[in-house]
Amino acid sequence: MNNETTVDREVPRIALVTGGNQGLGLALVRRLCQHLPEGSTVYLGARNLERGRGAVAELATEGLRSRLIVIDVTDGTSVRDAAAAIRERHGGIDIVISNAAARISPDRDNAAQVRGFVDTNNRGAIRMIEAFGPLLRDGARFVLVASFFGTLTQLDPTLWDRFERPGITLADIERTMDEYVTAVEADKATSDGWPDWINIPSKVGQVAAARIMARALPSGRDILVNAACPGLVDTDASRPWFDNMAEALSPDDAAIDVVWLATLPTGTTEPHGELVQYRKVIPFRR
Ligand SMILES: NC(=O)c1ccc[n+]([C@@H]2O[C@H](COP(=O)([O-])OP(=O)(O)OC[C@H]3O[C@@H](n4cnc5c(N)ncnc54)[C@H](OP(=O)(O)O)[C@@H]3O)[C@@H](O)[C@H]2O)c1
Numbered sequence: 001m002n003n004e005t006t007v008d009r010e011v012p013r014i015a016l017v018t019g020g021n022q023g024l025g026l027a028l029v030r031r032l033c034q035h036l037p038e039g040s041t042v043y044l045g046a047r048n049l050e051r052g053r054g055a056v057a058e059l060a061t062e063g064l065r066s067r068l069i070v071i072d073v074t075d076g077t078s079v080r081d082a083a084a085a086i087r088e089r090h091g092g093i094d095i096v097i098s099n100a101a102a103r104i105s106p107d108r109d110n111a112a113q114v115r116g117f118v119d120t121n122n123r124g125a126i127r128m129i130e131a132f133g134p135l136l137r138d139g140a141r142f143v144l145v146a147s148f149f150g151t152l153t154q155l156d157p158t159l160w161d162r163f164e165r166p167g168i169t170l171a172d173i174e175r176t177m178d179e180y181v182t183a184v185e186a187d188k189a190t191s192d193g194w195p196d197w198i199n200i201p202s203k204v205g206q207v208a209a210a211r212i213m214a215r216a217l218p219s220g221r222d223i224l225v226n227a228a229c230p231g232l233v234d235t236d237a238s239r240p241w242f243d244n245m246a247e248a249l250s251p252d253d254a255a256i257d258v259v260w261l262a263t264l265p266t267g268t269t270e271p272h273g274e275l276v277q278y279r280k281v282i283p284f285r286r
Pocket of ligand 1: 018019020021022023024025046047048051071072073074099100101102103120124145146147148229230231232233234235236237238
């Protein structure tokens with residue numbers, strides 16, 4: 001594993017990780033605290049005040065200073081308030097890692113959990129893009145934590161243009177995800193060609209949103225927007241899905257390459273608008 005970082009040690013950064021109180025998110029906050037230069041501020045986003053405080057305290061016992069910010073990505077007001085607070089305190093932001101995610105369980109029906117899952121993982125990510133996109137400063141890096149499953153090749157080709165076509169917008173992705181939710185709830189998803197595992201359409205929707213955000217940036221801005229796959233990570237979210245976690249990365253190990261992507265040095269031009277795993281681009285359509 002390449003443990004190197006490319007962080008410019010001279011320039012303090014303002015960074016934010018959503019879902020930062022446990023799992024991969026906590027490891028991302030930890031690594032940013034360890035590697036960003038003196039004077040940087042790393043916001044640990046948590047939807048729950050107490051859990052957020054607990055995570056900040058845990059990092060403090062390791063000698064790391066993070067700053068709690070309450071963000072529930074299912075609540076547009078919460079996301080916008082957090083963005084407004086950061087704008088007021090710092091004028092903008094340099095690193096955003098949209099990591100927050102709802103869990104799904106193999107023991108529950110898809111229909112019972114798809115709506116909350118998509119509201120958090122897809123609409124939540126789009127709320128983050130809309131609220132924090134305007135705050136990104138030159139040199140900023142926006143990373144949406146998605147997954148290897150977020151490529152079009154995971155879907156029936158008849159569904160591809162719902163996620164990637166000329167002129168497609170974030171509103172189109174929201175509409176597609178809403179239609180998907182309705183299809184799952186009506187037990188029509190399979191006959192409409194969707195895969196059984198709701199994680200797949202959701203991850204494709206996340207990567208599609210990151211690609212749209214990247215394309216929408218005005219030219220000449222030194223801003224990179226990417227989706228990241230952290231690999232299989234040993235967390236409470238992944239354990240119920242896999243019998244053998246022997247190959248899974250620890251959250252701290254998985255955080256290394258995600259933070260690399262989130263701290264690409266000024267002047268870097270690629271990857272941009274891509275899904276990136278272990279520092280390599282995974283083509284959206286193979
Ligand atoms: N684990 C893997 O193998 C794996 C593989 C590929 C991709 N990923 C992706 O990596 C990311 C992190 O996964 P993980 O395994 O670390 O998951 P996790 O352990 O379940 O952590 C998810 C985090 O998101 C937070 N969250 C949930 N709903 C939220 C909301 N409405 N607003 C704000 N925060 C919310 C959770 O907060 P609470 O503590 O309050 O619930 C928690 O901090 C996810 O995007 C996931 O899809 C994971």
